[in-house]
Amino acid sequence: MAEVTLIDAVTMAMAWELEHDPMVVILGEDVGVNGGVFRATAGLQKRFGVDRVQDTPLAEGMIAGISIGMATQGMRPIAEIQFMGFIYPTVDQMINHAGRIRNRTRGRLTCPMVLRAPFGGGIHAPEHHSESTEALFAHMPGIRVVIPSSPARAYGLLLAAIRDPDPVVFLEPKRIYRLNKQEVEDNGKALPLDVCYILREGTDVTLVTWGAMIFETIKAVDQLARNGVSCEVIDLATISPIDYETILESVEKTGRLVIVHEAARSCGVGAEIAAIVAEKGMYDLKGPIRRVTGYDVVMPLFRREMDYLPSVSKIVDAIGAAMHD
Amino acid sequence: METIADFEVQYSQFLNPEGKPSSDIPELAKEPDALIGLYRAMTETRVFDTKAVNLQRTGKLGTYASSLGHEAAHVGIAAAMREDDVLAPSYRETGTMLYRGVRMEELLLYWGGDERGSDFADVKNDFPYCVPIATQCLHAAGAAMAFQLRGESRCAVSLNGDGGTSEGAFYEAMNVAGARNLPVIFIVINNKWAISLPIEEQTATKTLAQKAVAAGIPGIQVDGNDVIAVRHWVERALARARKGEGACLIETVTYRLSDHTTADDASRYRKKEDVEAAWKVEPLIRIRKYLTELGIWDEEKEKALLEDAADKVDIAVQKYLNTPKPPVESMFDYMYKELPEFLEEQREHAIRYADKNGGEHG
Incomplete structure (x- = not known):
């Protein structure tokens, strides 16, 4: 079994599906000869040919639109958007068509496509290259939003996303693309979507997080473990639809909830989780739900980006405050 | 300085508004059955459309986008397509959809607020009506890409209006179709009005066909009130695309004789004289005159056709009205x-x- 990074796992999953499903094609800007700006499709065009791994003209709305057209006619396109900052031209196609076509034709036409994009801050990138706007897509009915946080989950969840009969926005936390390696067996086994993954079991506080923030959260949790605080860490993994059951069960056990996400706070996915726990789990809570998030400001350029992002200290303090409620 | 690129735009009309054929009229125009088939479909579209507007006026249908005046363009396009080609229409292409086999009661269900209207029983792969402007051009390009990748001899046809040519998606779709030599035909039904904005204010270009030049694909302007011209050029374009020669753009020039939708009142923004002038060149008159001239049509046949169409529409209306809510x-x-x-x-x-x-x- 090979030790691979998260981005290697993304490449492996796409290669597996290209190999095993002739209807799978990859589309995007610079995904062919160049292998993608982050190298996610490195070597795939050489291996599978220019028809299966296609460089497209530069128009993100077009990439989403033709993917929808292909998907409705029996293909399984995987479209890459280079950075989340360039994903917004796809919004029209995703909300008006990808998420609606099954419903509006009563299942006559369907849209099994994946829209992949790297997202998130912390890599000293230029302007428009660091935002986390997963909540935009999570608000669209009919669209799944999936975010992996480890090589193994990147592999298994991306396979599941490609095989899913409905559209999936697959957001890759680029800060952890090459942060660590993990043994991942290239066996074509998908992981289930629509479920959370419990990364640490604990009894005092439930932490719900996703993407790159898993790492800060685990560091904070390790730090607090030395003081005897037992935290349960849940990787949300599928941002929409949310597996509330796992979260509610955990909160029932711990009585405390801290949500950590990079995205701006207001109307973020954390707000939805907090609302559901308030509706269905309030009497299990020993104190207020806390959120550690990005601020409701324009993402600063990189000299101050780390001040924008949730940090280990911010998370430690939030957990500490929750323990004192 | 030297000229390194230039372009010209061809215009085609075979039947003038009086129904007089030009000398180069294609063979199709000499086949009585084919001609009568086109005329029949155009008439049925008109009868259906009139009924749909009436249903809306009497509270039995939601807002409806009339196809009045578009019958030659709509039917000509559909008649040129093969069954296994794929259509990506806008929200006004009633005539094209009916000819493709979408049932009248399905279209009524759609405008009557029921999603089941887009679950076509007899047309499996066509896209349903598309309300967001020109977004469907990309779906047609994507469908064409699927056909190309699988080596299928099928084409996609996208339809949008003159207003849609201002949208990015329209150009993006033509551009990728040019760059990838896709088997897709983009058809602009230029009915001169995008709700209240006249074509002169929509664009500074003299034609919409020339928008193809920027995408490196051929563009042609056709009299959209001449069903023979529309059918001929769409057929030519499809044959070309099927041979692997790529996409093209066809502008069919017609006129929106109706309001934008039943929720609109076009008298607020356009002159009565202009609409009256457009009625003089509308598409049904000329083909009927031509058929009569050929001696294959008369008042009796016309009466029978209208009665038949009315019956067909009535049956569909009954089916629609008798369909319970989902x-x-x-x-x-x-x-x-x-x-x-x-x-x-x-x-x-x-x-x-x-x-x-x-x-x-x-």
Whole structure:
């Protein structure tokens, strides 16, 4: 079994599906000869040919639109958007068509496509290259939003996303693309979507997080473990639809909830989780739900980006405050 | 300085408004059955359309976008297509959809507020009506890419209006189709009006056909009130695309004789004289005159056709009116292949309140 990074796992999953499903094609800007700006499709065009791994003209709305057209006619396109900052031209196609076509034709036409994009801050990138706007897509009915946080989950969840009969926005936390390696067996086994993954079991506080923030959260949790605080860490993994059951069960056990996400706070996915726990789990809570998030400001350029992002200290303090409620 | 690129735009009309054929009229125009078939479909479209507007006026249909005046363009396009080609229409292409085999009652269901209207029983792969402007051009390009990748001898046809040519998606679709030599035909039904904006204010270009130049594909302007010209050029374009020679753009020039939709009042923004002038060149008159001139049409046949069309429409209207509302839970049941767990609670909630909702609103 090979030790691979998260981005290697993304490449492996796409290669597996290209190999095993002739209807799978990859589309995007610079995904062919160049292998993608982050190298996610490195070597795939050489291996599978220019028809299966296609460089497209530069128009993100077009990439989403033709993917929808292909998907409705029996293909399984995987479209890459280079950075989340360039994903917004796809919004029209995703909300008006990808998420609606099954419903509006009563299942006559369907849209099994994946829209992949790297997202998130912390890599000293230029302007428009660091935002986390997963909540935009999570608000669209009919669209799944999936975010992996480890090589193994990147592999298994991306396979599941490609095989899913409905559209999936697959957001890759680029800060952890090459942060660590993990043994991942290239066996074509998908992981289930629509479920959370419990990364640490604990009894005092439930932490719900996703993407790159898993790492800060685990560091904070390790730090607090030395003081005897037992935290349960849940990787949300599928941002929409949310597996509330796992979260509610955990909160029932711990009585405390801290949500950590990079995205701006207001109307973020954390707000939805907090609302559901308030509706269905309030009497299990020993104190207020806390959120550690990005601020409701324009993402600063990189000299101050780390001040924008949730940090280990911010998370430690939030957990500490929750323990004192 | 030297000229390194230039372009010209060809215009084609075979039947003038008086129904007089030009000398180069194609063979098709000499086949009585084919001609009568086109005329029949155009008439049925007109009769259906009139009925749909009346249904809206009497509160039996929702807002409806009339196809009045577009019959030659609509039918000519559909008649040129093969059954296994794929159509990506806008929201006005009633005539094209009917000719493709979409049932009248399905279109009525759609405009009557029922999603089942887009679950075509006899047309499996065509896209349903598309309301967001020109977004469907990309779906046609994507469908064409699927056909190309699988080596299928099929084409996609996208239809949008003159207003849609201002949208990015229109150009993006033509551009990728040019760059990838896709088997897709883009058809602009230039009816001169995008709700209240006249074509002269939509663009500075003299024609919409020339928008093809920027995408490196051929563009042609056709008299959209001449069903023979529309059918001929769409057929030519499809044959070319099927041979692997790529996409093209066809501008069919016609006139929106109706309001934009039943919710619009076009008298607020356009002159009565202009509409009257457009009625003089509308598409049904000239083909009927031509058929009569050929000796294959007369008043008796016309009367029979109108009666037949009215009967057909009436049957569809009855089917539509007799279709009960879809079950309330159907709004949930086609969101995903399998209903996610969190939606089950909302689904049950909707069912619980469904009977109480009547009369509580507004």
